[in-house]
Amino acid sequence: MSSAQLSLEEIGKEMCREEWESYTIYSYLASLEKNKENAEKLKRIAEQERKHFEFWRKISRCEPPKVDLKKVKLIAKLLGVQFVLKKMELSEKNAVECYKKIKEMIKDEQLRKELEEILEEEMEHERALMSEVEDPRVKYLGYVALGLADAVVEVTGVHAGFLGATAKHRASGISWSDSGLLRLPLNDRSSLRPS
Structure with a gap:
């Protein structure tokens, strides 16, 4: 089903789930990161994802979903945090494209302004993840x-x-x-x- 066929509230419920999942994963990865600078960067991204969740929560009245981190924990343990971050980078690219489409649907000026801020933060996340220091396990x-x-x-x-x-x-x-x-x-x- 295309985003044009969905209501803003239905889109909001899906975005709530995705933003909360991202918040949970980034928080977990920050707790694993040994480099303090990278850990702080991940905590900042996690907090922004939580803010994005709150934005969508206003629209769709959703509750934080349960996030299963088993797969993320396994991949992080076997291949390292950087490998999971590369996967998250793809997720951020998809989020940017999605937000660009949703922005066109919103008529309320205040909501549109908030969404533009979120879009900018998602693009910043993508840039931040692309510039992460390479882990040898990912590099080789x-x-x-x-x-x-x-x-x-x-x-x-x-x-x-x-x-x-x-x-x-x-x-x-x-x-x-x-x-x-x-x-x-x-x-x-x-x-x-x-x-």
């Missing part, structure tokens, strides 16, 4: 993906070669498993040789 994740892709191509090549040469699925399967197992010790040994 791309390299891990490229390495895995290379491994898949190599193993697939070995498999196809053996299948073409022997025309036997079992031999091809054994070669596939051996290609990875044999390469590890050889690579390790070659790295120890003086150049």
